[in-house]
Amino acid sequence: MPPPSSSLMGHRWSRYYLYTTREVPGDAEVVSHRLMARAGMIKKLAAGIYTYAPLARRTIGKLEAIVRAEMEKAGGVELLMPAIQPASLWQESGRWEQYGKELLRIRDRHQRDFCFGPTHEEVVTDLVRGDVKSYRQLPILLYQIQTKFRDEVRPRFGLMRGREFLMKDAYSFHTSEESLRETYELVCRAYRGIFDACRLDYTMVEADTGSIGGSSSHEFMVLASTGESAVVSCRACGYAANVEKAEAPKSAAQAAAGGGADELRQVATPGLRTIGEVSKALGLEPRELVKTLLYEADGKPVAVAVRGDHEVNEIKLQNALAATEVRLADDAAVERATGAPTGFLGPVGLAPDVPLWADHAARGLASFGCGANRADAHYVGAQWGRDAEPTAWADLRLVRGGDPCPRCGATLEESRGIEVGHTFMLGVKYSAAMGAGFTDERGATHPLIMGCYGLGLGRTMAAAIEQNHDEHGIIWPLPLAPFQVLLVSLNPNDEAVRRQSDELYDALCARGVEVLYDDRDERPGVKFNDADLVGIPIRLVVGGKSLARGEVELSLRRDREKHAIPVAEAVTKTLESLSPLEG
Numbered sequence: 273m274p275p276p277s278s279s280l281m282g283h284r285w286s287r288y289y290l291y292t293t294r295e296v297p298g299d300a301e302v303v304s305h306r307l308m309a310r311a312g313m314i315k316k317l318a319a320g321i322y323t324y325a326p327l328a329r330r331t332i333g334k335l336e337a338i339v340r341a342e343m344e345k346a347g348g349v350e351l352l353m354p355a356i357q358p359a360s361l362w363q364e365s366g367r368w369e370q371y372g373k374e375l376l377r378i379r380d381r382h383q384r385d386f387c388f389g390p391t392h393e394e395v396v397t398d399l400v401r402g403d404v405k406s407y408r409q410l411p412i413l414l415y416q417i418q419t420k421f422r423d424e425v426r427p428r429f430g431l432m433r434g435r436e437f438l439m440k441d442a443y444s445f446h447t448s449e450e451s452l453r454e455t456y457e458l459v460c461r462a463y464r465g466i467f468d469a470c471r472l473d474y475t476m477v478e479a480d481t482g483s484i485g486g487s488s489s490h491e492f493m494v495l496a497s498t499g500e501s502a503v504v505s506c507r508a509c510g511y512a513a514n515v516e517k518a519e520a521p522k523s524a525a526q527a528a529a530g531g532g533a534d535e536l537r538q539v540a541t542p543g544l545r546t547i548g549e550v551s552k553a554l555g556l557e558p559r560e561l562v563k564t565l566l567y568e569a570d571g572k573p574v575a576v577a578v579r580g581d582h583e584v585n586e587i588k589l590q591n592a593l594a595a596t597e598v599r600l601a602d603d604a605a606v607e608r609a610t611g612a613p614t615g616f617l618g619p620v621g622l623a624p625d626v627p628l629w630a631d632h633a634a635r636g637l638a639s640f641g642c643g644a645n646r647a648d649a650h651y652v653g654a655q656w657g658r659d660a661e662p663t664a665w666a667d668l669r670l671v672r673g674g675d676p677c678p679r680c681g682a683t684l685e686e687s688r689g690i691e692v693g694h695t696f697m698l699g700v701k702y703s704a705a706m707g708a709g710f711t712d713e714r715g716a717t718h719p720l721i722m723g724c725y726g727l728g729l730g731r732t733m734a735a736a737i738e739q740n741h742d743e744h745g746i747i748w749p750l751p752l753a754p755f756q757v758l759l760v761s762l763n764p765n766d767e768a769v770r771r772q773s774d775e776l777y778d779a780l781c782a783r784g785v786e787v788l789y790d791d792r793d794e795r796p797g798v799k800f801n802d803a804d805l806v807g808i809p810i811r812l813v814v815g816g817k818s819l820a821r822g823e824v825e826l827s828l829r830r831d832r833e834k835h836a837i838p839v840a841e842a843v844t845k846t847l848e849s850l851s852p853l854e855g
């Protein structure tokens with residue numbers, strides 16, 4: 273039997289670096305953040321910047337191994353690119369201007385601009401354009417596991433939305449859309465493999481492509497009430513999408529009732545700005561009103577009209593306008609652009625130089641109530657065509673649970689999720705901008721067709737805790753557990769207990785079991801509380817009284833049921849209880 277010190281499998285808590293605490297950080301809003309902090313797994317250095325203490329590092333190591341195994345199965349090849357990237361590459365792709373404040377920009381001693389990579393499309397495209405020339409070298413799937421930096425507006429939830437975080441990012445290069453789709457499928461299968469291996473309850477949904485760009489995109493969402501993303505899904509046909517992306521049904525025919533009258537008439541509505549107030553005053557349902565908001569798209573005013581009971585989806589709006597940034601105009605800007613105060617805008621008689629984008633669902637209204645573009649007045653009986661005509665119709669509204677499914681018409685359900693992975697069919701966005709091409713069989717040159725695939729390791733670890741905990745602490749699924757077995761010596765000063773515990777520790781380590789050995793000189797109560805908090809799946813307790821009967825105690829963290837077993841069977845029984853958890 274090898275001496276314990278030569279084993280990589282085990283650690284004695286007394287010599288390990290693990291300090292639990294009762295203190296919950298003031299900014300810990302979600303359970304995974306609270307538990308990771310209390311279990312001594314993470315330590316905050318600055319907003320959104322954390323040290324992964326040894327326990328967290330071990331779990332991340334498990335996750336890395338799972339990710340690598342699945343990515344290699346999908347044909348991925350691992351590399352490691354620099355975290356610091358020259359601005360020139362981002363200028364080539366056009367993102368130096370576009371990416372905004374999340375990009376941490378750095379200047380070196382020669383006054384040259386760099387950034388700390390938030391993602392690596394530019395760097396990988398630069399790499400590949402240097403090496404790949406011919407269709408014969410394609411397809412390629414490259415991946416890395418690396419630290420990213422994004423200067424998030426609101427870093428929060430611990431590792432879930434950090435500024436510095438670990439990501440597995442992958443990039444693929446192809447000669448055709450078909451080849452891209454094949455690899456895309458393989459990576460999505462790898463992602464399913466990864467989240468299955470982590471025992472997570474997740475779903476794959478259609479997603480917006482955001483600042484990364486491209487044509488098609490999916491997100492992997494771990495279902496949790498604390499998730500920052502809202503997801504709608506249809507039980508009937510399986511459609512599932514992030515609400516940022518979810519399409520409204522095409523038919524504008526979900527016509528609401530008419531707006532009460534068919535003659536356009538102005539009504540005094542002094543001080544009434546909200547849909548609720550206006551609806552009451554006009555005697556119309558919110559769905560019989562048209563709500564008009566003023567946005568600034570890349571600084572230019574655009575009016576947006578949706579039905580009174582709907583909300584604007586700003587991502588759809590940004591995409592429809594092909595804008596880099598859209599934001600709601602402030603009161604002063606509303607007055608300046610329209611001559612009317614906020615709350616009284618409408619499609620009828622809107623300032624002619626302000627384009628009006630209207631949502632398809634508003635089109636279904638035979639007549640409607642709306643703001644009159646002057647203070648304290650609304651119209652009733654307005655009609656499209658006769659009284660107002662938008663610049664363009666588009667799908668601009670936020671889809672919610674209860675809305676009809678855009679595919680089959682059944683009712684959508686809404687849930688919350690944590691986005692742990694994101695896949696994109698990029699197309700030629702980066703390769704065309706950066707001149708990364710290949711020659712085909714006939715010697716003609718084309719831009720490489722690309723895909724990219726991200727997965728957050730810290731966020732996945734946090735998501736696993738969101739789904740696996742109780743009031744006492746973390747309950748690690750075995751594949752992510754920092755250690756498999758927690759061996760607790762209840763009376764380390766009792767010679768017999770110490771000797772027996774040491775023996776079990778050596779024996780388990782020798783069998784390849786990852787053991788954390790709580791040999792600390794602490795009260796049993798402290799040890800049991802820490803054991804529950806840290807959440808190692810299997811617990812083996814050696815105490816003076818039971819040892820005198822020739823017994824130790826085995827329990828699983830998940831059910832905390834204690835089983836007395838003969839000392840002689842401790843190792844076998846521990847191994848036996850590991851295997852179903854592995855299965």
Ligand code: ATP
Nearest residue numbers: 431432433434437439691692693694726727728731
């Ligand atoms: P979000 O919408 O949550 O900001 P994103 O769309 O910006 O995410 P991607 O650019 O697709 O994220 O990044 C890929 C993966 O990296 C995400 O699915 C997530 O797991 C992880 N990730 C992104 N931002 C963060 C962050 N601030 N902290 C931790 N993990 C992150």
Ligand code: MG
Nearest residue numbers: 374422424482
């Ligand atoms: Mg983001």
